[in-house]
Amino acid sequence: xxxxxxxxxxxxxxxxxxxxxxxxxxxxxxxxxxxxxxxxxxxxxxxxxxxxxxxxxxxxxxxxxxxxxxxxxxxxxxxxxxxxxxxxxxxxxxxxxxxxxxxxxxxxxxxxxxxxxxxxxxxxxxxxxxxxxxxxxxxxxxxxxxxx
Amino acid sequence: xxxxxxxxxxxxxxxxxxxxxxxxxxxxxxxxxxxxxxxxxxxxxxxxxxxxxxxxxxxxxxxxxxxxxxxxxxxxxxxxxxxxxxx
Numbered sequence: 554x555x556x557x558x559x560x561x562x563x564x565x566x567x568x569x570x571x572x573x574x575x576x577x578x579x580x581x582x583x584x585x586x587x588x589x590x591x592x593x594x595x596x597x598x599x600x601x602x603x604x605x606x607x608x609x610x611x612x613x614x615x616x617x618x619x620x621x622x623x624x625x626x627x628x629x630x631x632x633x634x635x636x637x638x639x640x641x642x643x644x645x646x647x648x649x650x651x652x653x654x655x656x657x658x659x660x661x662x663x664x665x666x667x668x669x670x671x672x673x674x675x676x677x678x679x680x681x682x683x684x685x686x687x688x689x690x691x692x693x694x695x696x697x698x699x700x701x
Numbered sequence: 702x703x704x705x706x707x708x709x710x711x712x713x714x715x716x717x718x719x720x721x722x723x724x725x726x727x728x729x730x731x732x733x734x735x736x737x738x739x740x741x742x743x744x745x746x747x748x749x750x751x752x753x754x755x756x757x758x759x760x761x762x763x764x765x766x767x768x769x770x771x772x773x774x775x776x777x778x779x780x781x782x783x784x785x786x787x788x
Contacts, residue, residue, distance in 0.1 A: 558781060573770050580767065587760045589767075597767055604774045607781050 557610035566608035573601035577679075584675035585668040591678025598679070599686035611694050618691050623684045630681025637670040637677065707755035711748050718744040735779050742772035 557563060580587070581594030606614045640655075641648030651658045652669025660667040721744060724737035746769045753761030 558777075558784075562777065569770070569773070573774075576766060576770065580763070587763055589763065593767070597771065600771045600774050604777065607774070607777050 557613065558608050562608050566604055570601045570604055573604065574598055577601065577683075581675050581679035582672065583665070584679075585671040586663065586665070591675040592682050594675070595679035595682025596686060598683045599690070602683070602687040603690050606690060606694060611691075614691060615695070618687075620688070623688045627681050627684040627688065630677045630679075630684065633677035634674050634681070637673045640670060704755055704757070707751050711751040711755060714744050714748045714751060718748065731783065735776065735783070738779075739772075739776045742768070742776070746772070 577594045577597035577600070579594075580589035580597055581591060584590030584594065605617075638647050641650030641653075644650065649669040649671075651673075652667075653659075655669065658666055658669050658672060662668070666672075718741055721737050721740040725734050725741065728734040728737055746765050749765035749768065750762060753759070753765065
């Protein structure tokens with residue numbers, strides 16, 4: 554059985570995967586301004602990964618997918634979230650010190666570089682959700698019990 | 702500022718979505734139901750855009766775009782499963 558889908562699906566996936574990825578990155582990075590945020594944007598980018606897996610097949614996905622890299626990225630996302638939460642540990646845990654007296658991310662509310670540590674946490678959660686969901690989907694797709 | 706004509710258009714789209722839902726419920730075969738769900742996805746995207754215009758919120762369009770992109774992936778996954786699955 555053929556491992557990938559037809560020519561039309563593959564060509565459409567080549568056009569659509571960057572679109573979904575860029576839109577997911579937009580949702581993640583504007584998480585403090587528009588609907589969405591870390592989880593929603595990360596799940597959207599993971600949708601691009603799942604589209605790659607469906608359109609190009611498991612063999613191509615295994616060639617591009619590095620288990621150690623994605624595992625490390627997921628851990629990095631959690632650690633960045635925890636590090637951002639510990640930035641204002643002098644006052645309290647989860648104290649938004651970047652917003653109150655930080656060097657960056659303290660712009661006018663409503664602009665992109667505002668809201669203190671929220672964009673950093675959104676990026677961390679988005680990275681973690683993307684890496685975790687893609688890893689889970691590849692693991693499920695690689696699970697073969699009925700073939701042998 | 703709520704424009705009523707967008708609500709009427711959304712109501713018409715909802716009637717169409719109900720008809721597509723009937724195909725999902727009573728479809729005799731699996732591809733019938735898949736086509737019904739695909740039609741339902743497109744109609745829901747249209748309804749989201751119309752309701753975003755009706756409530757005069759620009760940011761609601763983002764959700765419609767995400768839904769349009771991900772419903773395509775979902776339909777593709779079902780099609781791949783019906784075609785024979787991975788491997």
